[in-house]
Amino acid sequence: MKDAxxxxxxxELRDEIDRIDRMIMExxxxxxxxxxxxxxxxTDEKSIVAKSRQEQLYKQRRAWAEELHLSxxxxxxxxxxIVHHNIKKELELHNKSKKQ
Incomplete structure (x- = not known):
């Protein structure tokens, strides 16, 4: 990866941005x-939603953003x-496993 x-x-900058975007997606x-x-x-929907884990995650990611000079x-x-879509996926998988 090149230095910007x-x-x-x-x-050349756009090519590097595309490469980085692909890496992010991977x-x-x-x-x-x-x-x-x-x-x-x-075991249940409450453990999937995990509100306290969400709050911890958001707080930590904000701190990391500050360290990396990101907004x-x-x-x-x-x-x-990301978390919204992950919870949706987890609930889908959880409900599917309950039906089996």
Whole structure:
């Protein structure tokens, strides 16, 4: 991966952004694998929603954002979206396993 300052054209910068976006998506796919497996250890909808875990996660991600000079508000939005979709997936898997 190149250093952003070493890029000499807009197209080179866009190519690097595309590569990074692909890497982010691959990491999100890997994260989802773990989300799908965690359902095995959750017994009900309350444990899937896990409000206290959510609050801990958002607080930690905001702190990481600050350390990395990112907007904590942006990271908060991103993770709230990720968690919302993960909970939806976990509930789907949980309900499917109950029917079997």
């Amino acid at each position: 300052k070493s890029c000499t054209s807009i197209s 990491l999100l796919a890997r994260r989802q694998e773990f989300v799908c497996e965690i359902v095995r250890f959750k 904590p508000d942006m990271i908060d939005e991103v993770y709230k979206t």
